[in-house]
Amino acid sequence: MSDARLIALDWGSTRLRAFLLGADGAVLATRQSEQGASTLSGADAFAAALAAVVAEWPALPMLACGMVGSQHGWREAPYAPCPADAGALARDALQIDVRFWIVPGLMHDAGQPDVMRGEETQIVGALALHPELSEQACLVLPGTHSKWARISAGRVTDFATHMTGELYAVLRQHSVLARLMPADAVAAPSSQGFLAGVDAARQDGALGHQLFAVRTLGLFKRLPAEQLPDYLSGLLIGHEIANELKAGPPERLALVGDPALCERYALALGRFGIQAPLQLDNTAPAGLWRLAQTMGL
Amino acid sequence: MSDARLIALDWGSTRLRAFLLGADGAVLATRQSEQGASTLSGADAFAAALAAVVAEWPALPMLACGMVGSQHGWREAPYAPCPADAGALARDALQIDVRFWIVPGLMHDAGQPDVMRGEETQIVGALALHPELSEQACLVLPGTHSKWARISAGRVTDFATHMTGELYAVLRQHSVLARLMPADAVAAPSSQGFLAGVDAARQDGALGHQLFAVRTLGLFKRLPAEQLPDYLSGLLIGHEIANELKAGPPERLALVGDPALCERYALALGRFGIQAPLQLDNTAPAGLWRLAQTMGL
Numbered sequence: 031m032s033d034a035r036l037i038a039l040d041w042g043s044t045r046l047r048a049f050l051l052g053a054d055g056a057v058l059a060t061r062q063s064e065q066g067a068s069t070l071s072g073a074d075a076f077a078a079a080l081a082a083v084v085a086e087w088p089a090l091p092m093l094a095c096g097m098v099g100s101q102h103g104w105r106e107a108p109y110a111p112c113p114a115d116a117g118a119l120a121r122d123a124l125q126i127d128v129r130f131w132i133v134p135g136l137m138h139d140a141g142q143p144d145v146m147r148g149e150e151t152q153i154v155g156a157l158a159l160h161p162e163l164s165e166q167a168c169l170v171l172p173g174t175h176s177k178w179a180r181i182s183a184g185r186v187t188d189f190a191t192h193m194t195g196e197l198y199a200v201l202r203q204h205s206v207l208a209r210l211m212p213a214d215a216v217a218a219p220s221s222q223g224f225l226a227g228v229d230a231a232r233q234d235g236a237l238g239h240q241l242f243a244v245r246t247l248g249l250f251k252r253l254p255a256e257q258l259p260d261y262l263s264g265l266l267i268g269h270e271i272a273n274e275l276k277a278g279p280p281e282r283l284a285l286v287g288d289p290a291l292c293e294r295y296a297l298a299l300g301r302f303g304i305q306a307p308l309q310l311d312n313t314a315p316a317g318l319w320r321l322a323q324t325m326g327l
Numbered sequence: 328m329s330d331a332r333l334i335a336l337d338w339g340s341t342r343l344r345a346f347l348l349g350a351d352g353a354v355l356a357t358r359q360s361e362q363g364a365s366t367l368s369g370a371d372a373f374a375a376a377l378a379a380v381v382a383e384w385p386a387l388p389m390l391a392c393g394m395v396g397s398q399h400g401w402r403e404a405p406y407a408p409c410p411a412d413a414g415a416l417a418r419d420a421l422q423i424d425v426r427f428w429i430v431p432g433l434m435h436d437a438g439q440p441d442v443m444r445g446e447e448t449q450i451v452g453a454l455a456l457h458p459e460l461s462e463q464a465c466l467v468l469p470g471t472h473s474k475w476a477r478i479s480a481g482r483v484t485d486f487a488t489h490m491t492g493e494l495y496a497v498l499r500q501h502s503v504l505a506r507l508m509p510a511d512a513v514a515a516p517s518s519q520g521f522l523a524g525v526d527a528a529r530q531d532g533a534l535g536h537q538l539f540a541v542r543t544l545g546l547f548k549r550l551p552a553e554q555l556p557d558y559l560s561g562l563l564i565g566h567e568i569a570n571e572l573k574a575g576p577p578e579r580l581a582l583v584g585d586p587a588l589c590e591r592y593a594l595a596l597g598r599f600g601i602q603a604p605l606q607l608d609n610t611a612p613a614g615l616w617r618l619a620q621t622m623g624l
Contacts (some may be wrong), residue, residue, distance in 0.1 A: 143546075175503075185421050
């Protein structure tokens with residue numbers, strides 16, 4: 031523990047993950063709690079959740095990213111405007127007390143504003159771990175609200191959010207499409223159903239129209255019921271990718287996030303001619319380490 | 328009552344509407360029940376619901392359209408394939424007993440099948456009431472699952488379903504977009520918020536991306552909370568229209584269905600250069616009358 035230098039906190043809506051980092055940014059220990067930002071209300075509740083998760087660790091500088099800095103979080107951290115690099119994010123960090131800071135979110139405003147919170151830190155981490163991405167790259171962070179970030183000369187120049195994961199969840203659970211599907215999650219995801227959905231999305235139809243095919247393909251038994259959730263997933267992910275690649279494939283593309291979900295995106299990207307993109311698991315600790323260094327913590 | 332000739336039944340998922348029709352198809356009386364097809368299970372339950380609603384009327388031939396003929400309805404009526412006219416629908420009607428028939432649904436199969444049940448009868452009614460639509464027209468039937476039907480020489484040549492109304496409902500109630508909106512329905516719909524959504528849709532972005540703007544416009548207070556539901560509605564309806572008008576505006580376009588919803592579509596269509604389209608309220612009774620005549624009932 032004497033080697034420990036920083037407590038890095040990846041504090042999202044549903045979960046708090048804490049990392050004890052050593053002198054070179056290496057993860058020495060991790061702790062996890064279900065006290066995500068959406069489960070807490072008021073500064074005292076946040077402070078107690080933090081104290082509980084780091085109780086056994088030494089008193090070190092702490093840096094947090096994610097929804098902990100949102101309007102309904104501990105305290106609202108600002109959004110840094112695009113283009114932004116690690117230096118800009120470090121400058122806008124919000125100090126909560128003598129040894130605790132929250133990383134700002136990132137905003138891109140092209141008429142209609144777009145925002146991220148937490149992903150900006152994962153991006154910093156990805157660029158720290160893979161400097162070759164800094165020059166020119168497209169980083170894709172799949173999830174409830176997927177982010178497509180364009181990188182140029184070490185800065186995030188712009189990004190777009192797609193509500194892909196959330197659309198899947200609400201349609202899977204609450205729409206007429208759910209009726210023909212198995213109620214529970216399917217044990218073995220069907221890459222056949224998934225790729226059929228991706229291929230449909232590549233045909234450039236309206237999403238609101240193509241979604242109805244999830245129903246009719248089930249109705250006419252052209253797809254078995256257990257493949258319908260994967261078809262829906264492929265359709266939504268395919269639409270996201272088709273739209274982001276309209277201007278042509280980027281020179282470098284990397285996927286950042288949950289390995290199973292990244293694998294799904296990699297499979298879909300293959301249908302668009304992008305083979306075996308770089309895949310990175312949670313890069314938030316690396317990002318928090320890099321930002322802490324930039325801040326001089 | 329001695330003038331009565333037919334009992335016409337518009338029997339959807341959530342409601343049963345019965346019309347007593349005179350010699351010229353005029354509506355002599357109406358009855359309504361909440362016993363929609365989705366609330367009933369088994370032929371006996373359907374038979375009882377029907378008996379209750381027509382109890383005070385004379386024993387006449389009865390013709391029904393809608394979800395009563397679906398897989399989970401009274402009995403499954405077939406889907407007539409496109410192209411189809413009133414004659415084809417009449418031929419495929421399903422006889423339930425000596426004086427009760429169910430109109431078939433309509434299917435269009437261009438790789439991925441599309442279906443309607445009930446709207447085919449509204450279309451027949453619209454063409455009966457407005458023969459000038461028979462030659463060449465686009466009929467739009469807005470709703471939970473909006474239908475865009477192309478008419479040529481008196482036949483439905485093809486059609487497409489858009490899940491616009493259902494997307495609105497699930498996103499309004501179950502998604503992150505709901506959080507910044509008033510919980511209840513807004514008393515006075517905002518045409519300003521609605522048209523801002525329509526205009527955003529006209530910019531040809533991805534729906535899954537543009538939906539996130541409903542959140543950020545609320546977050547940055549660029550739209551008041553009470554306008555956000557209308558913005559969402561405009562975005563979804565705008566995407567539907569933009570997609571269907573890709574090949575250019577049709578020579579004739581008519582809106583068929585709930586007057587308030589048709590008014591909303593007419594407002595949105597105006598932004599696409601289509602002014603004051605013909606609007607028709609429920610044309611199912613006229614359609615059932617025309618089909619009954621064709622069947623010789």
